[in-house]
Amino acid sequence: MAEALDVKMRGxxxxxxxxxxxxxxxxxxxxxxxxxxxxxxxxxxxxxVAPPPECGAFKTRPMEKPTSFRKFYERGDFPIALExxxxxxxxxxxxxxxxxxxxxxxxLFFDGLRETEHPLEFFSRQGIHDMLEHGTQxxxxxxxxxxxxPIKAALNTRNPQVVCTTLKVIQSLVTAGEMVGxxxxxxxxxxxxxxxxxxxxxxxSGDKIDYSQQKRQNIGDLIQExxxxxxxxxxxxxxINIKYMIPTYESCVLN
Numbered sequence: 001m002a003e004a005l006d007v008k009m010r011g012x013x014x015x016x017x018x019x020x021x022x023x024x025x026x027x028x029x030x031x032x033x034x035x036x037x038x039x040x041x042x043x044x045x046x047x048x049v050a051p052p053p054e055c056g057a058f059k060t061r062p063m064e065k066p067t068s069f070r071k072f073y074e075r076g077d078f079p080i081a082l083e084x085x086x087x088x089x090x091x092x093x094x095x096x097x098x099x100x101x102x103x104x105x106x107x108l109f110f111d112g113l114r115e116t117e118h119p120l121e122f123f124s125r126q127g128i129h130d131m132l133e134h135g136t137q138x139x140x141x142x143x144x145x146x147x148x149x150p151i152k153a154a155l156n157t158r159n160p161q162v163v164c165t166t167l168k169v170i171q172s173l174v175t176a177g178e179m180v181g182x183x184x185x186x187x188x189x190x191x192x193x194x195x196x197x198x199x200x201x202x203x204x205s206g207d208k209i210d211y212s213q214q215k216r217q218n219i220g221d222l223i224q225e226x227x228x229x230x231x232x233x234x235x236x237x238x239x240i241n242i243k244y245m246i247p248t249y250e251s252c253v254l255n
Contacts, residue, residue, distance in 0.1 A: 057197055059161045069112030069124055078105075080127065082119055091126050095136040106131055106143045110150035113166050114157055121165075128169055137177030144180065145211025147173075148187045155194040160219060163198065167222040174233045184243055188230075192245035195223050199246060228252040 033048050035041035042049045069089045072078055079094035109131065112124030132140065154166040170191075184191070203219035227249055231238045239251050 027136075056212065058158060058201070061157050063114055063157070067111050067114055069108050070115065070120060071119060072108055073112075073123065078108075078123070078127075080123060082123075089122065091123065091130060093130070096131060102131065102135060102139045102143050103146070106135075107139070107146040107150060110147040110169075111153070113150065113154035113169065114162055116159065125165055125169070129172060132172050132176040135176065137179060140176050140180060141183055144183050144187075148190055152190045152194075153190065158194070158198075160217075163194070163219055164222055165218050167219075170226055171229055174229050181230065181238070181245050182235040184230065185234050185238055188241045188245055192242065195227065196246045199223050199248065222245060 029161075033046055034050055035047050037049050037052065041047060048208075079100075081094065082091045083090050090159040093169075105126070109124050109127040112120060112127075115121045115124055151166060151170065154162055157163070174184065198219045200220060202218060227242055227246065231242060231252060240252065242249050
């Protein structure tokens with residue numbers, strides 16, 4: 001009786017204290033009901049299993065350190081300059097391309113494929129194009145082992161812009177000489193894993209127009225073109241090596 005009289009005299013608790021205590025109770029219940037999968041707590045009653053985290057297979061990887069191409073460009077070690085004309089921008093070479101040391105310059109320009117800023121991105125892409133176009137097979141073939149790591153690093157950024165540029169460069173590299181495609185076959189294990197991830201990454205636009213196909217910026221289409229070109233130029237062992245790394249690839253020669 002004394003306790004009941006004491007409660008009546010004090011009156012009910014203020015609404016603010018009831019709200020705070022209730023919110024804390026609800027929050028503690030929610031925290032208690034959530035658990036990670038495959039744990040003992042997840043098998044208990046009234047427990048919600050948290051969804052698995054995203055694997056991030058298509059997530060862009062940032063560059064950990066500046067590229068060697070950027071360092072050489074900022075020091076002014078490249079014999080190039082930017083030239084503007086009525087057709088657009090192009091590289092003005094200060095020396096003849098036949099006199100360039102491909103062992104030194106070609107791997108550096110391939111290392112610049114990871115750059116996305118102007119003019120570094122333009123110099124790298126256009127410089128590779130000019131060197132592959134004017135270089136001979138004897139100049140390009142010995143440098144192939146040195147450009148595999150830059151190509152792999154560019155593809156591993158998983159940046160759509162960088163991946164598309166790298167795929168176009170690989171196509172130009174394969175067509176630069178008759179034996180270049182066959183020389184790339186031993187390095188498929190370094191180049192093709194990223195292509196296997198992005199192979200089916202196409203935009204489902206329905207009945208809309210996808211201008212990325214016209215601009216050659218569709219990753220899925222570029223990968224298919226690159227794989228077919230590697231098979232055509234890689235000799236008899238190209239298809240079996242591509243199939244080993246990309247099981248869903250179908251031959252464009254056998255079919």
